[in-house]
Amino acid sequence: MPSAQRLPRRLAGCGIAAIILQILAFTPATAAADRTLTDPVIIRIDNFTFAPQALTVAPGTRVTWVNGDDIPHTVVAQNKLFRSKTLDTDDRFTFTFQAPGEYAYFCSLHPHMTGTVVVKASTD
Amino acid sequence: MQHPDNPSARGTMSRRGVLECMTWAGTGLLWSLGGGVPSAMGLDRALAAEAPPAPFTFLQISDSHVGFNKPANPDALGTLREAVAQIRRLPDKPAFIIHTGDISHLSKDQEFDDADQILREIGLPLFFVPGEHDLLDDGQGRSYLDRYGKGTRGAGWYSFEQQGVHFIGLVNVVDLKAGGLGNLGADQLDWLERDVAGLASSMPIVVFAHIPLWTVYPEWGWGTQDGARVLGCLKRFGSVTVLNGHIHQIIQKVEGNVAFHTARSTAFPQPAPGTAPSPGPMKVPAGELRRVLGITSVRFVRGSEPLAIIDTPLAG
Numbered sequence: 001m002p003s004a005q006r007l008p009r010r011l012a013g014c015g016i017a018a019i020i021l022q023i024l025a026f027t028p029a030t031a032a033a034d035r036t037l038t039d040p041v042i043i044r045i046d047n048f049t050f051a052p053q054a055l056t057v058a059p060g061t062r063v064t065w066v067n068g069d070d071i072p073h074t075v076v077a078q079n080k081l082f083r084s085k086t087l088d089t090d091d092r093f094t095f096t097f098q099a100p101g102e103y104a105y106f107c108s109l110h111p112h113m114t115g116t117v118v119v120k121a122s123t124d
Numbered sequence: 125m126q127h128p129d130n131p132s133a134r135g136t137m138s139r140r141g142v143l144e145c146m147t148w149a150g151t152g153l154l155w156s157l158g159g160g161v162p163s164a165m166g167l168d169r170a171l172a173a174e175a176p177p178a179p180f181t182f183l184q185i186s187d188s189h190v191g192f193n194k195p196a197n198p199d200a201l202g203t204l205r206e207a208v209a210q211i212r213r214l215p216d217k218p219a220f221i222i223h224t225g226d227i228s229h230l231s232k233d234q235e236f237d238d239a240d241q242i243l244r245e246i247g248l249p250l251f252f253v254p255g256e257h258d259l260l261d262d263g264q265g266r267s268y269l270d271r272y273g274k275g276t277r278g279a280g281w282y283s284f285e286q287q288g289v290h291f292i293g294l295v296n297v298v299d300l301k302a303g304g305l306g307n308l309g310a311d312q313l314d315w316l317e318r319d320v321a322g323l324a325s326s327m328p329i330v331v332f333a334h335i336p337l338w339t340v341y342p343e344w345g346w347g348t349q350d351g352a353r354v355l356g357c358l359k360r361f362g363s364v365t366v367l368n369g370h371i372h373q374i375i376q377k378v379e380g381n382v383a384f385h386t387a388r389s390t391a392f393p394q395p396a397p398g399t400a401p402s403p404g405p406m407k408v409p410a411g412e413l414r415r416v417l418g419i420t421s422v423r424f425v426r427g428s429e430p431l432a433i434i435d436t437p438l439a440g
């Protein structure tokens with residue numbers, strides 16, 4: 001697994017519980033053992049860089065980008081599946097990845113900023 | 125560098141005309157572009173030098189980022205106000221102002237309103253091109269076009285003539301491609317080709333756009349991927365000056381008949397290419413902020429001889 005930052009457990013309140021239920025509803029095949037793979041994941045934007053730049057998650061994972069820069073950024077899928085509004089400092093954008101595949105994205109303001117989310121059903 | 129006797133440009137140096145470009149930065153620095161050959165000297169020396177023939181002057185202002193309030197400059201509106209006051213104190217009134225984009229920080233109506241109110245106090249005609257920060261509204265640029273797009277084409281490009289100089293405002297911040305740089309697109313380039321087709325090669329050309337049209341530092345996106353086509357279109361002209369913003373610092377170079385120049389921001393400085401982890405706002409000690417912000421004045425003088433390159437570091 002990439003070294004993505006996980007949301008702290010103590011933040012996992014009713015909202016997270018509801019999300020996990022929802023995810024389970026979407027992917028009933030996901031066993032309890034796999035549940036950690038669909039834990040919400042954070043991608044940080046610092047110094048005009050997405051970190052981790054490449055991320056692998058299980059279907060149904062909520063991925064949240066957080067902008068830590070003093071300059072606004074956006075998160076735009078190259079296949080147009082998602083497009084954030086402008087994220088000013090500390091603003092967040094969340095997208096839940098359902099279908100397996102490779103999702104390349106970039107910042108439409110600073111297109112040299114690129115990243116990838118790989119959605120894979122199993123972890124070998 | 126262009127040789128003064130280069131016969132490839134039609135007409136002599138005196139017919140080609142000369143561009144002089146002055147840049148203030150607290151203690152003052154003056155750039156002179158003579159027939160595409162730049163020189164820089166301290167403002168003190170420049171003021172003491174012999175006055176050139178009656179010039180035609182215009183001003184470039186850039187990257188005002190109205191709405192920015194982060195540590196690098198908590199009051200970007202205040203420093204824009206100071207820049208405007210500086211312009212109003214100029215002894216030679218410029219003919220007009222060119223703003224090379226990032227008028228606002230987040231394209232909010234309030235930011236555009238505040239910028240407009242302050243810029244209008246200059247009392248001179250204003251010409252704009254957008255920066256990427258001006259196209260962040262939900263309509264992805266609708267706001268900008270509603271305010272500044274009258275009489276422009278496409279995403280806001282246009283040209284006009286003043287005192288025998290042809291000015292071209294280009295937009296290279298729209299439809300940027302993943303992994304790429306600034307982008308003009310085929311429509312705009314086709315228009316540019318038609319726009320300059322009928323012009324005499326002796327006509328001086330000034331091109332302005334937000335992101336540098338030449339490659340300054342691709343690792344930070346400081347360049348325009350199809351910028352070379354602009355230069356191709358303008359190859360036959362004897363005097364071409366390219367004015368950009370975006371990188372919040374002065375970088376300039378000369379290539380043949382083309383002089384490239386980027387202006388300072390009125391809001392905050394950015395690091396020199398590759399000298400920091402990112403191109404984000406650079407925090408300098410409070411007393412030094414105004415030394416790295418500024419405005420640019422461009423002076424057009426007919427009949428002057430070209431100057432040799434004299435690079436003198438910033439005084440102070």
Ligand SMILES: [Cu+2]
Nearest residue numbers: 073107109110
């Ligand atoms: Cu960005």
